[in-house]
Amino acid sequence: MAMQPGIVLKSLGQLYDVLLTNGDKVTCTLKGNLRMKDISTTNPVVVGDTVTIDEVAPGEYVITEIATRKNYIIRRSKKLSKQFQIIASNIDRVFVMVTITHPKTQNSFIDRILTTAEAYQIDAHLIFNKIDLYSEKNKADAEERLTTYTQIGYPCHIVSLLDNQQVDSLKKLFIDKVSLICGMSGTGKSTLINYLVPGINRKTGAISKAHKKGTHMTTFSEMIPLPEGGFVVDTPGIQEFGLADISKYELSQYFREMNLYRNQCKFNSCLHTNEPGCAVMEAVNEGKIAVSRYESYLSMLFNEGEEEVRYD
Numbered sequence: 001m002a003m004q005p006g007i008v009l010k011s012l013g014q015l016y017d018v019l020l021t022n023g024d025k026v027t028c029t030l031k032g033n034l035r036m037k038d039i040s041t042t043n044p045v046v047v048g049d050t051v052t053i054d055e056v057a058p059g060e061y062v063i064t065e066i067a068t069r070k071n072y073i074i075r076r077s078k079k080l081s082k083q084f085q086i087i088a089s090n091i092d093r094v095f096v097m098v099t100i101t102h103p104k105t106q107n108s109f110i111d112r113i114l115t116t117a118e119a120y121q122i123d124a125h126l127i128f129n130k131i132d133l134y135s136e137k138n139k140a141d142a143e144e145r146l147t148t149y150t151q152i153g154y155p156c157h158i159v160s161l162l163d164n165q166q167v168d169s170l171k172k173l174f175i176d177k178v179s180l181i182c183g184m185s186g187t188g189k190s191t192l193i194n195y196l197v198p199g200i201n202r203k204t205g206a207i208s209k210a211h212k213k214g215t216h217m218t219t220f221s222e223m224i225p226l227p228e229g230g231f232v233v234d235t236p237g238i239q240e241f242g243l244a245d246i247s248k249y250e251l252s253q254y255f256r257e258m259n260l261y262r263n264q265c266k267f268n269s270c271l272h273t274n275e276p277g278c279a280v281m282e283a284v285n286e287g288k289i290a291v292s293r294y295e296s297y298l299s300m301l302f303n304e305g306e307e308e309v310r311y312d
């Protein structure tokens, strides 16, 4: 076998499952000097990477090259920590799995991932799941959020994954794309993948009764080929996403709705916090920008710190 291109489906310690263009799946190690190249990230090769494979001995495969990533999604190792891990790369579409209850997803969580998607121009959709469990109050909350995000331009879907008919309507959104499903533990990411790929049997876990939280069933990302074309990445439940290489001055440009106003701020360097003549703050006060989105913006602005952790 000569050199062959492939795509990384799974990373397990020092071993990587790679799908070759001829459809074969092989387990590979990493060429020694490649491992050292990028020591700033905890994981040199990630799910979604396009790689070159060499068969160095019969049945022994080595990754010799990693193609430049067109994008990647990162998570924080711990809340507020400066340690990041790449979850997956080369994504076409992100689905944020949101639940109002069991567990409760905060808007700030949604907005962090949307910001990264925006920075890389990755298409983003929101799936509000578990409507079968929603109280009247939960429904009102879902409706309000749905209105906010729809108005900004993010397609929103409201479903119960227990209802096959509703899930069928989601299926077509995945065809021929590399999609990533992300969300807190227990929101139903693996459940959705079990619908999309019959027979895959991803482990799903009941929600803890005491805390209404997920139990971290999925522990590492895996990219799964879809029967009708395309791939989907199942990810572990995440506490907090990292922001990809975004400076404070850029940040507001990744809140789509702020772009309508930010050029009208009095100062070019306006960060929209307390500057006079800030058109963004005025739009918030007039109800043209959702308060929750502005709060997410402020929390990202103040939590990221001046010295950005940069990855490339």
Ligand SMILES: Nc1nc2c(ncn2[C@@H]2O[C@H](COP(=O)(O)OP(=O)(O)OP(=O)(O)O)[C@@H](O)[C@H]2O)c(=O)[nH]1
Binding pocket: 129, 130, 131, 132, 133, 159, 160, 161, 162, 183, 184, 185, 186, 187, 188, 189, 190, 191, 192, 203, 204, 205, 206, 207, 214, 215, 216, 217, 218, 219, 235, 236, 237, 238
């Ligand atoms: N009532 C209800 N339960 C659901 C729905 N969707 C998923 N569940 C249940 O929620 C629990 C968690 O689902 P998972 O698919 O394991 O969640 P996950 O997002 O993959 O969680 P992690 O792998 O821990 O990140 C399971 O018991 C599912 O059966 C839904 O629409 N309604």
Ligand SMILES: [Mg+2]
Binding pocket: 189, 190, 191, 203, 204, 217, 218, 234, 235, 236, 237
């Ligand atoms: Mg899971």
Ligand SMILES: [Zn+2]
Binding pocket: 262, 265, 266, 270, 271, 272, 273, 275, 277, 278, 279, 280, 281
């Ligand atoms: Zn401003």
